[in-house]
Amino acid sequence: MTVIKDCAGRYFVSFVVEIQPITVEPKNQGVGVDLGLETLATLSTGEKVKASNTNTLDRKIRKGKRKLARSVKGSRGRGRLRVAIARTEAKQSDIRQDFNQKLATRLVGDNSVVVLEDLNVSGMVKNRCLARAISRAGWRQIRTLCEAKANMINEREVRVISRWEPTSGTCSCCGDRWGKLDLSIRSVLCLNCGAEQDRDINASVNILAAGLADLNGQTLSYVRPQPGAVACLSTRQEAI
Ligand SMILES: [Zn+2]
Helix, strand or coil: CEEEECCCCCEEEECCCCCCCECCCCCEEEEEEEECCCCCEEECCCCEECCCCCHHHHHHHHHHHHHHHHCCCCCHHHHHHHHHHHHHHHHHHHHHHHHHHHHHHHHHHHEEEEEEECCCHHHHHCCHHHHHHHHHHCHHHHHHHHHHHHHHECCCEEEEECCCCCCCCECCCCCCECCCCCCCCCEEECCCCCCEEEHHHHHHHHHHHHHHHHHCCCCCCCCCCCCCCCCCCEECCCCC
């Protein structure tokens, strides 16, 4: 057993156990997951999962850090403040982890295949406007948790598709490609087949299709030039 004390002054005991994978009947064949910021996860079933709101804790941390910067180095107050910040940060990360754990359990438990997108997280974090929100959302954690849980249940698979797959730029009904969409566009109308879809749900259906094709050793060719196909119009909605 290992006893760990973290910077927030909390103690943990860790030990290793050996387990046998369990068998749980999946409800669905597969699910595609589109990870985002306003909506943490959009599932190909049409479900939208919102992340738990930790804004109050976030404000508290930022306020504490500002105070810490002004405090006298080496003072007792500074030490206390540092532990208080660490505690709040630990609480915030616990809330997020708990949420992501439950989400991953449900995704892997209900579906025989979970398809995620390989996101360039480190590249995106360089975008300063989005950095905090992206790091906080814990996309990487969701993927790691899904993969770990898939190992604990028999006949489960987690597939990660390439980030270059045009999942948001393709109609999930007919395969028509309309190209890159601006992030503010939330709903798309396909002029080829007439389907009007939510941007994220459309992407998650494409993610699922790409993952299943990958699983069967096929390559899903989205490049399907349709003769006479017209560029798709986008209906602009209020960003949620
Ligand atoms: Zn279409």
